[in-house]
Amino acid sequence: MSAGIHSLDSLTAGDLVFTIAPPTDRTTLEITVDRDALLILRAPTCASRERVERFIESKRPWVYRKLAEKDALVAPPIRKQFVDGEGFAYLGRNYRLKIDDMVDGVRLDRGRFLMSTATAAEGDAAMRRWYVRSGQAWLQRRVEPWAKRMGAAGVDVAVRDLGYRWGSTKGDTHINIHWATLQLAPSLIDYVIVHELAHLRELNHTDRYWAEVARGMPDYERRRNELTTAGVKIWTCRD
Numbered sequence: 001m002s003a004g005i006h007s008l009d010s011l012t013a014g015d016l017v018f019t020i021a022p023p024t025d026r027t028t029l030e031i032t033v034d035r036d037a038l039l040i041l042r043a044p045t046c047a048s049r050e051r052v053e054r055f056i057e058s059k060r061p062w063v064y065r066k067l068a069e070k071d072a073l074v075a076p077p078i079r080k081q082f083v084d085g086e087g088f089a090y091l092g093r094n095y096r097l098k099i100d101d102m103v104d105g106v107r108l109d110r111g112r113f114l115m116s117t118a119t120a121a122e123g124d125a126a127m128r129r130w131y132v133r134s135g136q137a138w139l140q141r142r143v144e145p146w147a148k149r150m151g152a153a154g155v156d157v158a159v160r161d162l163g164y165r166w167g168s169t170k171g172d173t174h175i176n177i178h179w180a181t182l183q184l185a186p187s188l189i190d191y192v193i194v195h196e197l198a199h200l201r202e203l204n205h206t207d208r209y210w211a212e213v214a215r216g217m218p219d220y221e222r223r224r225n226e227l228t229t230a231g232v233k234i235w236t237c238r239d
């Protein structure tokens, strides 16, 4: 006999982590996705791990869809190796890494990423800093015309690690974009920008909110779907 599911606090299934809710007298299994994209699993007291895992597999497409609705960035753990030939994406294009001990820090030069052996030793952090720095300058210019179009004046943008979110907002004029977003094609980054600009007006995903998105970007649905597909292939520096 297998151990009941409630002996665990959480359960990992591939790239998804579920928090196990305390047992109730229910007889069915249920998954809910809360406001912050946290996955919660409710199960009967006697539910076995096998039954729960089968249930999760059957619900997986639904879970991804829900996470996409909550702006969640769900990427499988991809581990990068900081050696010659490793690939890194920037603005939708893929570049190979070349170790070059003449280079200080990280450089994108003539279609290749360059870094020294010493930098490669702390490659994750160095590369993340590169995305933040390069992305900051690029996004600042990119946000402006969209902000103008959506009637949001004086918007500033910061690139940072936002955990499981593509973007977030602060106050009336500030948006944050996850550095990992910079790996996407510009047309998809534009969707993330517009998505956040619309949140400056309307916090929740109401009909009014989506109308605001559509006003700025009439083909947003196509891009949102593409983002869901592209999103699972990007590197988030999480293990």
Ligand SMILES: [Zn+2]
Binding pocket: 070, 071, 195, 199, 205
């Ligand atoms: Zn949103």
